[in-house]
Structures are given as C-alpha cells and as structure tokens.
Amino acid sequence: MAVHEVIVQTLLIVLPILLLSILNSGSQAGGGNGRG
Amino acid sequence: MFAAHFAAGLALRTARSSPPTATLLVGAFLPDFIWIALAGLGWDKAGSPTASDAWSHSVASILVLGVVYATVALPRGSHRGRLLLFAAVLSHLFLDALIHPQPIELFPTAALRATWNLWPWGQERQLLGFTNYFVLQAAVTAALAGIYALRARLAGIGRAGVRATLAALAFVHLVT
Numbered sequence: 001m002a003v004h005e006v007i008v009q010t011l012l013i014v015l016p017i018l019l020l021s022i023l024n025s026g027s028q029a030g031g032g033n034g035r036g
Numbered sequence: 037m038f039a040a041h042f043a044a045g046l047a048l049r050t051a052r053s054s055p056p057t058a059t060l061l062v063g064a065f066l067p068d069f070i071w072i073a074l075a076g077l078g079w080d081k082a083g084s085p086t087a088s089d090a091w092s093h094s095v096a097s098i099l100v101l102g103v104v105y106a107t108v109a110l111p112r113g114s115h116r117g118r119l120l121l122f123a124a125v126l127s128h129l130f131l132d133a134l135i136h137p138q139p140i141e142l143f144p145t146a147a148l149r150a151t152w153n154l155w156p157w158g159q160e161r162q163l164l165g166f167t168n169y170f171v172l173q174a175a176v177t178a179a180l181a182g183i184y185a186l187r188a189r190l191a192g193i194g195r196a197g198v199r200a201t202l203a204a205l206a207f208v209h210l211v212t
Contacts, residue, residue: 001072001075001076001078003076005076006072006073006075006076009068009072010069010072012212013065013068013069016042016204016208017042017058017061017062017065018058019204020042020046020057020061020201020204021056021057021058021061023197023200023201023204024046024049024057024188024191024193024197024201025057025197
C-alpha cells in the first residue's frame with residue numbers, strides 16, 4: 001500500500017471518530033474513575 | 037464492515053462508566069489501524085486470494101490487541117472501563133467474522149479458519165442494485181445504532197447529538 005493510501009485510509013477512520021466524539025461528548029465516567 | 041464498527045463503539049459508549057467516545061471508537065477500529073500500518077509496510081494484505089490479513093484480523097491477534105489496548109489506553113481506569121475497551125476491540129472480530137474478504141483465521145499462518153465465506157455472496161447485487169454486503173451491513177449498523185439511540189440518554193447524550201450521530205452513521209454507510 002502506497003503512503004498516500006495509508007494516509008487516506010487512516011483519515012477515513014480518524015475523521016469520523018473525531019466527529020462522533022464531538023457529537024457524543026455528554027457526561028462520561030472517563031473509564032470509571034469516578035466522574036460519572 | 038465499516039459503519040458497523042462505529043455503531044458498535046457507540047453502543048458501548050452508552051454503558052455505565054463508559055470510557056470516552058474516541059477511546060472506544062479507536063478500540064473498535066484498532067485491527068484496521070494495525071492492518072493499515074502493516075499493509076503500508078507490505079506485510080499484512082487483503083483483497084487477493086492468496087493474501088492474508090491474519091496479523092491484524094485473526095482471532096488470536098484481536099484478543100491480544102484487546103488486552104493490550106485495554107491495559108494501555110486506561111492505565112488508571114476501572115476494571116469495568118477496561119472491560120468495555122476490550123469489548124470494543126473484540127466487536128471488530130465478531131463483525132468481521134460475519135463477512136470479510138477472507139475467512140477469519142484462528143491465528144496468523146493457521147490453517148484453521150472460519151468455515152463460512154459470505155464475501156462472494158456479499159458482492160452480488162440484489163434489490164435496487166444494492167449488494168448483499170451493503171444490505172447486511174445496514175441491518176447490523178441499524179441494530180447497533182438502535183441500542184445506542186435507546187440508551188444514549190442514560191449516558192448524558194442529548195437528543196441533538198443522537199440525531200446528528202445517527203445521520204453521520206447513515207452518511208458513513210452510504211458513502212463507504
């Protein structure tokens with residue numbers, strides 16, 4: 001896989017993760033360490 | 037599967053004492069991140085009949101990835117939080133075992149692999165020109181997104197966020 005394909009494939013996953021993280025930034029426990 | 041991995045991570049996000057959304061979603065895609073890295077190095081390949089992506093997508097690889105990720109990503113988190121992260125990584129195995137370019141192997145270089153191969157069936161076009169793969173993934177994504185939508189309020193996610201998330205999931209499924 002060429003370098004530009006690696007970058008594109010990575011962005012195809014990372015960008016939706018960023019978007020969904022922003023949309024779902026409600027209260028959470030941060031791994032259960034007592035904040036939620 | 038692609039959109040379904042996001043949906044799996046989001047469904048886990050609604051669990052009590054959930055880790056942050058991004059941490060869960062990265063876990064749900066961890067085997068693909070590893071695959072991309074290995075494919076970039078020319079090691080782990082998919083898409084050709086003789087290629088193998090077992091170093092990132094075998095049962096053993098994903099179990100190891102899950103344990104390592106749950107330990108590293110939440111070093112001071114609760115046992116429950118780490119369990120949810122492990123489940124996020126493991127969800128990748130269950131979803132890809134269903135349909136994948138190649139049957140999932142037990143471990144890299146193993147002759148033991150899933151006895152079913154739905155990939156050729158998945159490429160067939162049915163109603164309205166959609167492939168079976170598209171329809172199957174839509175059904176799985178919808179089921180997981182349904183769990184997310186029903187439980188999102190418990191996780192403190194507002195209605196606007198839920199609607200936007202469902203729209204984003206639908207968009208991701210349609211364009212990929």
